Amino acid sequence: MTGSAGADLQVQAIGNDEDVVRVRQLVRTVAVAAKLSLVDQTKVVTAASELARNTLVYGGGGQAEVSTVDNGKRRGVRVVFSDSGPGIADLDLALTDGYTSGGGLGLGLSGARRLVDEFELETAVGAGTTVAVVKWAR
Ligand SMILES: Nc1ncnc2c1ncn2[C@@H]1O[C@H](COP(=O)(O)OP(=O)(O)OP(=O)(O)O)[C@@H](O)[C@H]1O
Numbered sequence: 504m505t506g507s508a509g510a511d512l513q514v515q516a517i518g519n520d521e522d523v524v525r526v527r528q529l530v531r532t533v534a535v536a537a538k539l540s541l542v543d544q545t546k547v548v549t550a551a552s553e554l555a556r557n558t559l560v561y562g563g564g565g566q567a568e569v570s571t572v573d574n575g576k577r578r579g580v581r582v583v584f585s586d587s588g589p590g591i592a593d594l595d596l597a598l599t600d601g602y603t604s605g606g607g608l609g610l611g612l613s614g615a616r617r618l619v620d621e622f623e624l625e626t627a628v629g630a631g632t633t634v635a636v637v638k639w640a641r
Protein backbone atom coordinates (compact mmCIF):
# COMPACT_ATOMS: atom_id res chain seq x y z
CA MET A 504 0.00 0.00 0.00
CA THR A 505 1.58 3.29 -1.07
CA GLY A 506 1.84 6.29 1.18
CA SER A 507 2.38 6.60 4.88
CA ALA A 508 -0.51 6.29 7.27
CA GLY A 509 -1.20 9.48 9.11
CA ALA A 510 -0.73 10.03 12.81
CA ASP A 511 -4.43 10.84 12.78
CA LEU A 512 -5.58 7.21 12.76
CA GLN A 513 -9.00 6.72 14.31
CA VAL A 514 -10.50 3.36 15.22
CA GLN A 515 -14.23 2.65 15.07
CA ALA A 516 -15.54 -0.64 16.41
CA ILE A 517 -18.15 -2.36 14.23
CA GLY A 518 -20.65 -4.29 16.31
CA ASN A 519 -24.06 -3.06 15.19
CA ASP A 520 -25.90 -1.00 12.57
CA GLU A 521 -25.20 2.30 14.35
CA ASP A 522 -21.48 1.56 14.15
CA VAL A 523 -21.79 1.18 10.36
CA VAL A 524 -23.28 4.69 10.28
CA ARG A 525 -20.40 5.92 12.47
CA VAL A 526 -17.88 4.44 10.04
CA ARG A 527 -19.61 6.26 7.16
CA GLN A 528 -19.50 9.55 9.08
CA LEU A 529 -15.86 9.12 10.07
CA VAL A 530 -14.79 8.27 6.52
CA ARG A 531 -16.69 11.29 5.18
CA THR A 532 -14.98 13.60 7.70
CA VAL A 533 -11.51 12.29 6.89
CA ALA A 534 -12.20 12.40 3.13
CA VAL A 535 -13.17 16.07 3.45
CA ALA A 536 -9.99 16.76 5.43
CA ALA A 537 -7.96 15.05 2.68
CA LYS A 538 -9.63 17.37 0.16
CA LEU A 539 -11.34 14.71 -1.92
CA SER A 540 -13.94 15.97 -4.35
CA LEU A 541 -17.58 15.47 -3.43
CA VAL A 542 -17.86 12.63 -5.95
CA ASP A 543 -14.77 10.88 -4.56
CA GLN A 544 -15.98 11.40 -0.99
CA THR A 545 -19.19 9.64 -1.92
CA LYS A 546 -17.34 6.80 -3.64
CA VAL A 547 -15.12 6.06 -0.66
CA VAL A 548 -18.01 6.42 1.79
CA THR A 549 -20.08 3.99 -0.29
CA ALA A 550 -17.21 1.49 -0.44
CA ALA A 551 -16.64 1.83 3.31
CA SER A 552 -20.32 1.30 3.98
CA GLU A 553 -20.33 -1.99 2.06
CA LEU A 554 -17.14 -3.21 3.70
CA ALA A 555 -18.34 -2.23 7.17
CA ARG A 556 -21.57 -4.14 6.57
CA ASN A 557 -19.61 -7.23 5.49
CA THR A 558 -17.46 -6.92 8.62
CA LEU A 559 -20.63 -6.89 10.70
CA VAL A 560 -22.71 -9.51 8.86
CA TYR A 561 -20.08 -12.06 7.78
CA GLY A 562 -17.16 -11.23 10.04
CA GLY A 563 -19.28 -11.16 13.17
CA GLY A 564 -18.07 -7.64 13.92
CA GLY A 565 -14.65 -6.07 13.99
CA GLN A 566 -13.25 -2.62 13.45
CA ALA A 567 -12.39 0.07 10.93
CA GLU A 568 -9.19 2.14 11.13
CA VAL A 569 -9.50 5.44 9.28
CA SER A 570 -6.61 7.78 8.54
CA THR A 571 -5.27 10.21 5.99
CA VAL A 572 -2.35 9.08 3.82
CA ASP A 573 0.17 11.16 1.91
CA ASN A 574 2.44 9.88 -0.88
CA GLY A 575 4.29 13.16 -1.31
CA LYS A 576 2.11 14.21 -4.23
CA ARG A 577 -1.39 13.52 -3.05
CA ARG A 578 -3.40 13.10 0.06
CA GLY A 579 -5.98 10.45 0.48
CA VAL A 580 -8.07 8.50 2.92
CA ARG A 581 -7.21 4.97 3.98
CA VAL A 582 -9.61 2.59 5.69
CA VAL A 583 -8.67 -0.83 7.02
CA PHE A 584 -11.46 -3.22 8.01
CA SER A 585 -10.62 -6.25 10.09
CA ASP A 586 -12.54 -9.06 11.67
CA SER A 587 -11.79 -12.40 13.31
CA GLY A 588 -14.63 -14.20 11.58
CA PRO A 589 -14.68 -17.33 9.42
CA GLY A 590 -12.62 -15.85 6.58
CA ILE A 591 -13.32 -16.31 2.86
CA ALA A 592 -12.58 -19.73 1.36
CA ASP A 593 -12.82 -18.73 -2.31
CA LEU A 594 -11.71 -15.14 -2.80
CA ASP A 595 -12.21 -15.04 -6.58
CA LEU A 596 -15.77 -16.24 -6.12
CA ALA A 597 -16.43 -13.70 -3.34
CA LEU A 598 -15.19 -10.91 -5.62
CA THR A 599 -17.44 -11.99 -8.49
CA ASP A 600 -20.35 -9.65 -9.25
CA GLY A 601 -23.53 -11.24 -7.96
CA TYR A 602 -22.02 -13.89 -5.71
CA THR A 603 -23.51 -13.93 -2.23
CA SER A 604 -23.54 -16.56 0.47
CA GLY A 605 -26.08 -14.67 2.49
CA GLY A 606 -28.95 -13.55 0.30
CA GLY A 607 -27.49 -10.15 -0.53
CA LEU A 608 -26.97 -8.74 -4.01
CA GLY A 609 -23.37 -9.91 -4.06
CA LEU A 610 -22.19 -6.51 -5.20
CA GLY A 611 -20.57 -5.21 -2.03
CA LEU A 612 -17.00 -6.43 -2.41
CA SER A 613 -16.81 -6.11 -6.19
CA GLY A 614 -18.46 -2.70 -6.12
CA ALA A 615 -16.22 -1.45 -3.33
CA ARG A 616 -13.15 -2.52 -5.28
CA ARG A 617 -14.26 -0.46 -8.29
CA LEU A 618 -14.98 2.63 -6.19
CA VAL A 619 -11.49 2.99 -4.67
CA ASP A 620 -7.95 3.43 -6.04
CA GLU A 621 -6.29 0.69 -3.98
CA PHE A 622 -7.88 -2.47 -2.65
CA GLU A 623 -6.11 -5.21 -0.71
CA LEU A 624 -7.88 -8.19 0.81
CA GLU A 625 -6.23 -10.71 3.10
CA THR A 626 -8.19 -13.59 4.51
CA ALA A 627 -7.61 -16.94 6.16
CA VAL A 628 -10.29 -19.53 6.76
CA GLY A 629 -11.03 -19.73 10.45
CA ALA A 630 -8.91 -16.68 11.24
CA GLY A 631 -10.57 -13.64 9.72
CA THR A 632 -10.50 -11.03 6.99
CA THR A 633 -8.75 -7.71 6.49
CA VAL A 634 -9.64 -5.32 3.68
CA ALA A 635 -7.56 -2.16 3.15
CA VAL A 636 -8.68 0.55 0.73
CA VAL A 637 -7.29 3.93 -0.31
CA LYS A 638 -8.96 6.75 -2.22
CA TRP A 639 -6.64 9.55 -3.38
CA ALA A 640 -7.54 13.17 -3.95
CA ARG A 641 -7.01 14.01 -7.63
N1 LIG B 1 -15.62 -10.08 6.17
C1 LIG B 1 -16.06 -11.20 5.59
N2 LIG B 1 -15.92 -12.40 6.21
C2 LIG B 1 -16.36 -13.55 5.64
N3 LIG B 1 -16.96 -13.61 4.43
C3 LIG B 1 -17.13 -12.45 3.76
C4 LIG B 1 -16.70 -11.19 4.29
N4 LIG B 1 -16.99 -10.22 3.40
C5 LIG B 1 -17.58 -10.85 2.36
N5 LIG B 1 -17.66 -12.17 2.57
C6 LIG B 1 -18.22 -13.19 1.64
O1 LIG B 1 -18.16 -12.65 0.32
C7 LIG B 1 -19.47 -12.69 -0.24
C8 LIG B 1 -19.62 -11.51 -1.19
O2 LIG B 1 -19.65 -10.29 -0.45
P1 LIG B 1 -20.42 -9.05 -1.07
O3 LIG B 1 -20.33 -7.91 -0.13
O4 LIG B 1 -19.93 -8.85 -2.45
O5 LIG B 1 -21.92 -9.58 -1.18
P2 LIG B 1 -23.04 -9.69 -0.07
O6 LIG B 1 -22.62 -9.03 1.20
O7 LIG B 1 -23.42 -11.13 0.04
O8 LIG B 1 -24.24 -8.88 -0.72
P3 LIG B 1 -24.34 -7.27 -0.81
O9 LIG B 1 -23.08 -6.68 -0.26
O10 LIG B 1 -24.50 -6.96 -2.26
O11 LIG B 1 -25.54 -6.95 -0.01
C9 LIG B 1 -20.42 -12.68 0.93
O12 LIG B 1 -21.68 -13.21 0.60
C10 LIG B 1 -19.66 -13.55 1.93
O13 LIG B 1 -19.82 -14.92 1.62
Ligand SMILES: [Mg+2]
Pocket residue numbers: 553556557607610611612
Ligand atom coordinates in the same frame (compact mmCIF):
# COMPACT_ATOMS: atom_id res chain seq x y z
MG1 LIG C 1 -21.79 -7.15 1.25
